[in-house]
Amino acid sequence: MSFYGVTDLWTYVLGALGIILLPGPNSLYVLSVASARGVRAGFKGAGGVFVGDTILLALTALGAASLLRTYPALFIVVKYVGAAYLAWVGINLLVAAVKKLRAGTSVIDAASDAAPTVNMNHPFKRALLISLLNPKAILFLLSFFVQFIDPSYATPAVPFLILSFIVMAFSAVYLSTIIFLGARLAQLFRARHRTSAGLSSAVGGLFVWFGVKLASASLS
Template identity: 50%
Template structure:
């Protein structure tokens, strides 16, 4: 159907790939835990938009372009690594501030702080940037998608579109689970501010780790 071969294997493979921890999913879960469901979905929309753009770029030959001009991959890699590290450092700073805060002041000023911090973090723009500054994702989409497209099918664009829709449905379903999980974690950590600060610090370290991994990656 639509030139897709072995769709069941594709769905299972996509599920396993989507649930692997990465900067996109961790970012959505972290902002949902800090700012609520609505902000979590704004971040998820940024991830959705970024993935869609990468898929379109892949179909239009961006992966071949990166192979033809390796310096483009190096630029994207450096910028992406720097941005992920920057986000990680911001989270580490936020964790230190949370650790040093008094529980009473956190509870009393939570609404005001949430509004100001959301404005500073720009969840949609940040999630979109995290998605786009990942050249490895373009390579992944190309190498994964082509395995399930029938080369004899006369409309390969339709095959890629169908595979993309399946991927995005699975991705949004998983991000929804993370968003509501993040909100439940926020309720749990509401009076355990030092534990919350430690978790934020761990996420910050993971983002720095993602940045280092991207900086040392190759095509």
């Protein structure tokens, strides 16, 4: 029994919710932007993530994963470009945290005054690049989605759109939540320089780890 070509809908809902809640470079970047520059900038970053995810979903539907498998060299190029970019974002966050801690100012306040240093002057573009430069996301989306699409359904685009809408709705709610959380954290950390620097350093370290993880990823 399927729902417009979607098999086991509630299992998919639970799985999609778990996937969205797992921390990743997209959500951490949006949280950092909201903490440093406020709710409006946070939603600009969320818009970049949303557009990037939409593009990845469209590429998945068009068979991008098969293309990457057919041409391993293309996967290697995209993989290392994505890894380098994530690591670059992380290193800049770490450097900014150290500089502002030595200067005795809040990392959150300083990030607003020196946005280019921490890669937050164009949150939409940055978030879009972070979202797109991850070929493993395409492969993951394909392997996850196909489990819940009835191959005998007459119009495969319908269940794909339903599944896409569900995961994007979860993402919108989740990103909105962490944006307001980030703005609240900014208020709490303004007078706590060490805590603020520690948070920025932790996020920067995670971005470097994301880059290393992506650089070591394979198609298998």
